[in-house]
Amino acid sequence: MAQSAAAFEETSGNFLVPRVRFREGVDHVKASLRPVAERFGVGARTATARGRRLREAARSRGSAPGQGRKALAAIEAAERETILLLGRPYNLYDAGVNLGIPRKLRDF
Numbered sequence: 351m352a353q354s355a356a357a358f359e360e361t362s363g364n365f366l367v368p369r370v371r372f373r374e375g376v377d378h379v380k381a382s383l384r385p386v387a388e389r390f391g392v393g394a395r396t397a398t399a400r401g402r403r404l405r406e407a408a409r410s411r412g413s414a415p416g417q418g419r420k421a422l423a424a425i426e427a428a429e430r431e432t433i434l435l436l437g438r439p440y441n442l443y444d445a446g447v448n449l450g451i452p453r454k455l456r457d458f
Contacts, residue, residue, distance in 0.1 A: 376401075 366389065368403040370382040380398065411417070425432050431456055441447050 376405075 352365075366386050368382045368386050370379055372379060380401065383397065384394065387394070392400075424436070435442060435455075437448075437454060444453070445453070
C-alpha cells in the first residue's frame with residue numbers, strides 16, 4: 351500500500367519490502383528474505399540457523415487447533431457464560447474497525 355503513494359518514491363530506499371509467500375515453502379521464504387538479511391550484514395548460514403530456530407519455536411507452541419481446544423476446555427471448566435470473539439488481529443484489536451464491541455461487552 352505504501353508503495354503506491356507518490357511520496358514513497360522519494361524515500362523508497364529507506365524501506366525493506368520483501369514479498370514473502372509462506373505457502374510456497376521454506377526455500378521461497380529464504381530466497382525472499384536473503385536480500386533483507388544481506389542489507390543488515392547477516393550471512394546466509396546465520397539467517398538459515400535463525401530461521402530454523404524460529405520454526406522450531408513456532409512448532410513447540412503447538413498448532414492453532416490444539417491451542418483452540420485448550421482454550422475451549424478451560425472455558426468449559428470455568429462453568430461460566432462466555433462470549434468468544436474470533437477474528438483476525440486487525441479486526442479484533444482495532445477499535446475503529448470493531449466499533450468498540452470488546453469494550454461494550456466488558457461494560458455489559
